[in-house]
Each structure stands twice: as structure tokens, then as C-alpha cells.
Amino acid sequence: MKYNIQLNKTTNSRLSQVDFDNIPFGKVFSDHMFVAEYKDGAWSDMRIEPFGYFEVHPACLALHYGQAIFEGMKASADADGNAYFLRPEKHVERLNRSAERLCMPTFPEEAFLQAIHTLVDLDKEWIPKAKGSALYIRPYMFADGEFLGVRASDSYKFIIFTGPVGPYYPKPVSLYAETEYIRAAEGGIGEAKAAGNYSASLLPARKANEKGYDQILWLDAKEFKYIQEVGTMNIFFVIDGKVITPHAGGTILRGITRETILMLLEKHGYDIEVRPITIDEVVEAHKNGTLQECFGTGTAAVVAHVHLISYQGEDMELPAMETRKIGTFIKDTIDGLRNRTIEDTEGWIVPVKAFETV
């Protein structure tokens, strides 16, 4: 099915003001955004308009009761300037799983894909070309109903905007294994990409930063024993040649990068284990010298090497960067797939195409 997307192009492009050699993450926004409205049980009024402010009512439900979800994905360009997505359909699938958990309407998959293709094609000059850079795409949905009282809204906005970004973590990161605060408990909303999950992480993250660590390594909510994930990334360990990542048991975000990496590692014959992993196992592996690598994975960072993990007052240093073969292989492979220097044999790369607008 093809959707009617109205196009109102900007007459005042900001592209010439962007310093593509020096792009701060998350501060530069492209010229256009996609907007759709959910009213009377259906999505309508799909449009692309100049990026800019919009009004919300003071009783906007999302601002009070937190019905707000989002996605994060990227488009990149090859040397000839052709633009591509990596597994874009996975993001709308996850968006809709998040929507269901937060009692929000799902967004039609084909409309989502048409919207990102149209938007990115329109603003493709905004895709940065430097290594490790991309056009970040932020789809999000929030309850814009005007009402005081805890109930699901009957009206929503779905918006997609984009912006050029450079590398998220240019340097290896340090992790603080958190034993006071939690990110997610079984039965909660940890598996949804819900705004509330991120607000709950801010205070513990600030405290970890004050202690000198970059990111939090979240542990389970019952025993502070099982490793969940990191800030905005899933986590992988390489112990004695085995690549281990926590199973997605309902409390971690099912990262699309995590899934891609597991498929890549399997294809290349690595020994993989997706299972509960305890912080004690990591401490033990560090002690006996078998903890070889640790890295976080996500759309923004792709792969962020971890150089130190702090647990109960002990700092565990990881082996030197030059020895990080698996994390580096994965990062190079995903970057290479994205900028088309590595052949895509899995059908993951989707060229951005122009759709007609009205």
C-alpha cells in the first residue's frame, strides 16, 4: 500500500551552515521532519514539513504520565553519495512492540518505511561522508491528548527527524556495575524503548560519572547479580575465546545491532553463548586472565570497546586495545556494510529510494 505524504519543502535550507568536519552528536538537525497524527482510531495527516517547533497543550498526556516511545536508526552513504539503511524494518517492528507495551497505537510498517525513505531522500545532502559518521534518524511517538488523569490517550503524534552525527564514543569507555539502582525489573518496561527508561537512568548515570566512570553496567533487579546492558547499548564479553551476551529475557532492550552481531558472529564461525551471565563470572574471568574483551553495541556507537569495569570498589582493567580482535572485526564489518565497502550477502542493506509525495 502506498500512503499519501504531503510535502511542504523548506525555502530556507540550513545545510550551508553545517561544519561537516566537526559535528557534535545530537545537536544538528536536518531541514525536514515527518509528522503524522493519530485521531479517532486512525493515523492521518501524514506530512513532511520544515523541521521546527510545534505546540503542545499544557495537559499533554505524555508530559504527565510518560506515554512516549522512540527509535534510533541511521542512514549512511557510499563514496558516490548513494544513501542506505541497515535493516530498517527491524526498527518499525520494535517501535510497534514498544507501542503495544505502553498502550499506544502501532504505526503501519509500510507508512514508516515510506516516511523514512522520503525524508532521507529529501535531506540526503545532510548525510556526512566521514568514516564513522551517519545521518541519525529519530522516530518517536507520544500521547498528545489533553486530559488530566492516568489513562491511555486517544490521540498521538508520530514524528521522524534526522541529523548528521559523528562517532558516539570516540574512545573506549569505563563501566560502573550498579548495585543500588536498577534499570528494569521483570514485568516492567525494560524491553520497550520508552522515554521513562531513560529518565530513570539519569541520576545513577550522573553519580557514576561523578565517580569517574562513563557508563552504567546494569544488573538485575532482584539479586544485582545478572548482567543486563549498558546505558544505551547491549553488552558482549569475550571470555576464553567465547563470545557471551545476556539473553533478552524481557528486561533488556533487544538491540538490533546485538541481533546483527550475533548473526555475523555465527556466520563467521565464532563460538557464541546467549545466556544469563553474572558479574561474578566476569570478575572470576578477569582474575584468571580469561576476560579478553568487553564491548557495548548499539546503533549510535556501533561497537564501543570497554577498557575498565568497576564492581564493588574494584576496578578491573581489560586487556590492551590492540588485542581486541572480535569487537574490532564487528565494528569494521558493520561500518563496511554501511558504507558499502563490504558486500552485503544477507540482504540487510536497503537503498534509499524516492517515493512520490503530494
Ligand SMILES: Cc1ncc(COP(=O)(O)O)c(C=O)c1O
Ligand atoms: C537501553 C538500550 N540498550 C541497547 C540499545 C542498542 O539497541 P540498537 O542496537 O537497536 O540500537 C539501545 C539503543 O537503542 C538502548 O537505548
